[in-house]
Amino acid sequence: MKRPVTLTINGERQEVAVEPWWTLLDVLREELGLTGAKKGCDRGDCGACTVLLDGKPVTSCMVLAVQADGRQVVTVEGLAAPGHLHPVQRAFVDYGAVQCGFCTPGMIMAAVALLNETPHPTEAEVRAALTGNLCRCTGYAKIVQAVMAAAQHGGAA
Amino acid sequence: MHRFDYLEPATLSEAVALLAQHGARARVLAGGTDLLTALKEGWERPDWVLSIGRVADLRYIRYDSRDGLRIGALATVREVETSPLVRKHYPVLAEAAGTLASVQIRNLATLAGNVCRASPSGDTLPALLVLDAEARLVGPSGERRVPLARFFVGPGRTVMEPTELLAELVLPPPRPGTGAHYIKHSLRRAMDLAVVGVAALVALDGETCVDARIALGAVAPTPIRALAAEEQLVGRPITPDAAEAAADLAQAAARPITDVRGTAPYRRRMVHVLTRRCILRAAELAQSQGRLP
Numbered sequence: 001m002k003r004p005v006t007l008t009i010n011g012e013r014q015e016v017a018v019e020p021w022w023t024l025l026d027v028l029r030e031e032l033g034l035t036g037a038k039k040g041c042d043r044g045d046c047g048a049c050t051v052l053l054d055g056k057p058v059t060s061c062m063v064l065a066v067q068a069d070g071r072q073v074v075t076v077e078g079l080a081a082p083g084h085l086h087p088v089q090r091a092f093v094d095y096g097a098v099q100c101g102f103c104t105p106g107m108i109m110a111a112v113a114l115l116n117e118t119p120h121p122t123e124a125e126v127r128a129a130l131t132g133n134l135c136r137c138t139g140y141a142k143i144v145q146a147v148m149a150a151a152q153h154g155g156a157a
Numbered sequence: 158m159h160r161f162d163y164l165e166p167a168t169l170s171e172a173v174a175l176l177a178q179h180g181a182r183a184r185v186l187a188g189g190t191d192l193l194t195a196l197k198e199g200w201e202r203p204d205w206v207l208s209i210g211r212v213a214d215l216r217y218i219r220y221d222s223r224d225g226l227r228i229g230a231l232a233t234v235r236e237v238e239t240s241p242l243v244r245k246h247y248p249v250l251a252e253a254a255g256t257l258a259s260v261q262i263r264n265l266a267t268l269a270g271n272v273c274r275a276s277p278s279g280d281t282l283p284a285l286l287v288l289d290a291e292a293r294l295v296g297p298s299g300e301r302r303v304p305l306a307r308f309f310v311g312p313g314r315t316v317m318e319p320t321e322l323l324a325e326l327v328l329p330p331p332r333p334g335t336g337a338h339y340i341k342h343s344l345r346r347a348m349d350l351a352v353v354g355v356a357a358l359v360a361l362d363g364e365t366c367v368d369a370r371i372a373l374g375a376v377a378p379t380p381i382r383a384l385a386a387e388e389q390l391v392g393r394p395i396t397p398d399a400a401e402a403a404a405d406l407a408q409a410a411a412r413p414i415t416d417v418r419g420t421a422p423y424r425r426r427m428v429h430v431l432t433r434r435c436i437l438r439a440a441e442l443a444q445s446q447g448r449l450p
């Protein structure tokens with residue numbers, strides 16, 4: 001039976017009726033139309049569905065929507081006002097860190113989470129923070145460069 | 158995804174009562190990183206999923222020098238990895254926690270869930286074994302404490318009753334002059350399970366080893382202690398020869414299988430290599446600890 005949950009998504013309180021077995025990712029995408037978070041594997045392996053839950057990066061395919069009741073969710077849509085880019089997004093564009101783009105929202109959320117905690121990471125720290133984000137296109141070098149550059153320009157949200 | 162009804166008790170006693178009521182038809186949900194996979198794949202088909210995520214006061218990491226460390230059932234692997242208390246007093250546990258999956262998974266996964274899942278390759282289990290961790294279990298007839306050395310009975314199987322919950326993990330205070338290290342050997346450096354995991358702990362008095370623990374992951378139906386290898390080390394200095402002799406005994410204790418991640422002979426050989434390396438590193442750490450003011 002569906003039950004109501006309250007999520008604060010990108011700063012806005014929303015009430016949604018969810019089945020207990022629905023994941024947060026499915027609710028974001030199918031119920032709320034927030035398709036930034038991607039479903040790559042649905043098993044926690046690829047990181048394409050990464051969002052911030054109470055400020056921490058998590059794979060939203062491995063969270064039930066009922067578990068997120070009452071909590072804060074930030075998706076890639078919430079990083080900057082419409083028409084604007086977050087410094088990490090800007091750096092991804094400038095450094096050519098996007099090819100097909102499927103991994104990009106998850107990469108950006110993982111990178112933003114890192115810079116929030118560690119504003120000036122080493123390259124090793126960037127790579128460690130992106131361990132759970134798979135990219136089939138770029139070979140990662142430009143992604144890492146983009147995150148390092150965003151850090152230099154004060155990429156924390 | 159398998160369909161189920163959802164229960165969300167607010168207290169531990171409520172959780173225990175619900176579990177007693179629904180028994181084998183319920184599954185406990187903590188971080189969900191194992192259970193959700195099982196529900197999606199249909200490996201588990203419970204009528205009820207009982208989330209302990211909102212049970213009050215299970216999310217803590219506490220330390221005092223007399224009783225040691227207590228880690229509540231909801232403390233995440235990431236919290237353990239980054240806890241200043243764990244890093245200071247039990248650095249090998251933080252080290253092992255940091256090898257599990259990704260930041261995103263570690264933010265969800267609980268340490269207690271890694272223990273309850275009882276995977277032979279569970280990354281925190283060898284470290285918890287060398288630290289002499291105990292599980293505090295609560296059930297309908299009260300509570301009991303079980304050392305992890307007697308907790309695992311097979312892949313995915315533990316001494317816990319279906320009506321019991323793991324409330325907290327308890328680690329005795331570290332003795333001075335100890336060093337410990339965990340090595341996870343996996344085929345890929347990221348997002349892969351251990352082919353072999355080895356943890357070693359060494360306590361030194363001057364040059365002499367006065368206590369040792371060696372635990373092996375992914376080479377038997379459960380994580381295991383290599384007791385003969387531990388005994389071999391005690392009472393003498395940790396030299397490369399002593400580490401070699403202990404590694405021989407650790408290799409003999411391993412009973413690995415062949416699977417997609419590695420063959421049994423490969424795993425046995427890696428137990429040897431990694432045990433030797435792990436002991437020598439633990440001894441180095443023990444020595445540098447002894448030199449601290």
Ligand SMILES: Cc1cc2nc3c(=O)[nH]c(=O)nc-3n(C[C@H](O)[C@H](O)[C@H](O)COP(=O)(O)OP(=O)(O)OC[C@H]3O[C@@H](n4cnc5c(N)ncnc54)[C@H](O)[C@@H]3O)c2cc1C
Binds near residue numbers: 191192209230257351
């Ligand atoms: C993509 C991915 C990668 C992974 N990589 C690794 C890895 O590299 N190394 C590794 O060791 N593991 C890995 N895992 C497994 C998993 O993340 C860990 O086992 C995790 O610690 C489980 O904790 P949880 O809180 O998520 O458990 P849950 O999934 O909530 O529960 C796991 C099991 O334990 C039971 N349980 C949990 N808590 C309690 C409790 N307090 N009392 C009683 N029963 C309980 C549940 O009923 C269930 O059977 C990975 C998982 C995923 C999805």
Ligand code: FES
Binds near residue numbers: 039060062
């Ligand atoms: S879709 Fe969630 S990790 Fe791949």
Ligand code: FES
Binds near residue numbers: 097100101134
């Ligand atoms: S840009 Fe295509 S998967 Fe990363």
